[in-house]
Amino acid sequence: xxxxxxLEQGKKLAEILPLESADMFLALNGHIPVMSKYIDDGxxxxxxxxxxxWSLAALLDVLPNEISTxxxxxxxxxxxxxxxxxxxxxxxxxxxxxxxxxxxxSWHDMINTGERQxxxxxxVDMIFLCKEHKWL
Numbered sequence: 632x633x634x635x636x637x638l639e640q641g642k643k644l645a646e647i648l649p650l651e652s653a654d655m656f657l658a659l660n661g662h663i664p665v666m667s668k669y670i671d672d673g674x675x676x677x678x679x680x681x682x683x684x685w686s687l688a689a690l691l692d693v694l695p696n697e698i699s700t701x702x703x704x705x706x707x708x709x710x711x712x713x714x715x716x717x718x719x720x721x722x723x724x725x726x727x728x729x730x731x732x733x734x735x736x737s738w739h740d741m742i743n744t745g746e747r748q749x750x751x752x753x754x755v756d757m758i759f760l761c762k763e764h765k766w767l
Contacts, residue, residue, distance in 0.1 A: 634751070642682055647759075654689040694761070697728075712753075713725040724750040724752075725745065742764070
């Protein structure tokens with residue numbers, strides 16, 4: 632199971648998220664995750680060569696609990712984290728924002744990530760979707 636963002640994800644997330652939201656860094660000498668320490672706006676490492684890295688817990692903390700697309704109650708969408716059996720001993724994950732406030736009363740997604748093979752990738756995908764729609 633993937634426990635933290637990879638190098639490419641870390642570089643992209645560092646462009647849109649506050650660096651202090653990262654809870655680790657990937658040292659460029661072997662890509663080993665190490666606990667990070669932030670002072671002001673800069674990442675402090677032994678050799679000053681690192682890419683911020685986010686654990687699953689840190690990514691979940693970044694995602695909003697609710698997204699609002701308007702003032703009315705039916706424009707409030709809650710996060711829904713899903714885990715599916717994908718067959719052949721594969722687990723699939725998906726993150727969505729939705730509600731059951733439509734005329735049918737049944738749950739509907741306003742936005743979702745699609746199914747991914749690990750939750751870290753679903754979180755990263757949803758963070759980019761939220762940023763794109765200006766919900767972060």
